[in-house]
Amino acid sequence: MKINILSCILIILIITSCKSGDKYKPEGLRKMTHTEQIEMAKAKLSFNYENVVYKKENGSVISKDSLSKYFSDENLTKDIYLNDNDEPKIIVFRKATENDKKFKRNLYAIYNEKIVEPVITIDINCDEMSKILDKVYALDQNMRIDESKYDPSIDQDNLVTVVSLLEKCGMPTLKEINQKQMNAIWFVFQHGDNYHRKKYFHLLKNAAQNGDLKKSKMALMEDRMLMDDGKPQIYGSQMTDDRENGGYKVYDLENPETVDKRRASVGLEPLSEYVKQWDITFDVKQR
Known part of the structure; x- marks a missing residue:
């Protein structure tokens, strides 16, 4: 009998913990799709965010005073929830996956693309x-x-x-x-x-x-095209602002553990040497 009671208590605790770990999803609103965001970016349109409520992924409200750090954190992404009139009502910041980061880069590249x-x-x-x-x-x-x-x-x-x-x-x-x-x-x-x-x-x-x-020049040009398209670069030639620490950092790099092999194939020095001119340390072990 005691075993059954303990089993019930354990099941209740498991169910409760699962519910408490659920991600917050606003009721009565729909989440804006990536396709819709891309279409807006291509049309160079944006929402009026004046009456939007910003929340963390657990549902707690983010104060306006602390919003800037959420927008500048590259490890976070935001989900936009719309009402029936397709107006933004709630924006939820959550931890970004690798796919989220790729989408953000692509979206920013479209918005920044000059006509x-x-x-x-x-x-x-x-x-x-x-x-x-x-x-x-x-x-x-x-x-x-x-x-x-x-x-x-x-x-x-x-x-x-x-x-x-x-x-x-x-x-x-x-x-x-x-x-x-x-x-x-x-x-x-x-x-x-x-x-x-x-x-x-x-x-x-x-x-x-x-x-x-020189093939090295074409490598630099290819990296620049990829960066402007919001895609990871291949040879590590392009730098970007480091918002968190100040200064510069290597722009997103595809397969960083083999970058020196790719650089050598086009006559470029190891990336760890190249980035010293920006006071950047690149210490990814190469294979």
């Missing part, structure tokens, strides 16, 4: 290709040596020039121009927008395969 119009080409004299690219190189590098001279309109003008050159004259080789002039083309796309970078990437990649550009 870029294709370049309107200008007239280019292909016989003046070397002289044109020498000028492009000088304009790009001079303003980056002296940051006080930085002017984004120069990048745009260089992009128009190089795109026009490629469209009219085709991708040159080292038989037609020198290495500095070839690098000028790479600089323009590396410092340009992601739309044109992705559009002409195949031409630059082919040039690298033919020995006209």
Whole structure:
């Protein structure tokens, strides 16, 4: 008899503990889907969050004074709950899974993506290709040596020039121009927008395969394209702000335990050495 009573008590305790561990879900509201959030991001739309209540995953309310730390915590994600009029009423912060983190990166990349119009080409004299690219190189590098001279309109003008050159004259080789002039083309796309970078990437990649550009440069460009698309990078060349500790950190990296092997294949030094220029320590054991 005593055994039966103890068994009942144990079952009750188990049931109670399970219920207490349940995640909070607002009643009468529906959770906004990832697809809906993506569609809003593409349309560059946002909600009015003035009357929204913010809660932890156990259901307790988050004060407005402490909200900033929840928004800045990369290990948290938020679920948006809508009423019948598709208005946000409650937002629940919870621990982010790896899939949540990938979705957040993708969502932010869409919101931050600039609307870029294709370049309107200008007239280019292909016989003046070397002289044109020498000028492009000088304009790009001079303003980056002296940051006080930085002017984004120069990048745009260089992009128009190089795109026009490629469209009219085709991708040159080292038989037609020198290495500095070839690098000028790479600089323009590396410092340009992601739309044109992705559009002409195949031409630059082919040039690298033919020995006209260094493979290491294409690795940097590929990482930048991935970062701008909100995806993990491959070679670890891109840094991002470290919100928690200040300074910089390596942007999200695919398979960090084998990154040095990938870097070596394109002529890059070990990542632990590369990141020292940002005062970053990379100590992931390589295999």
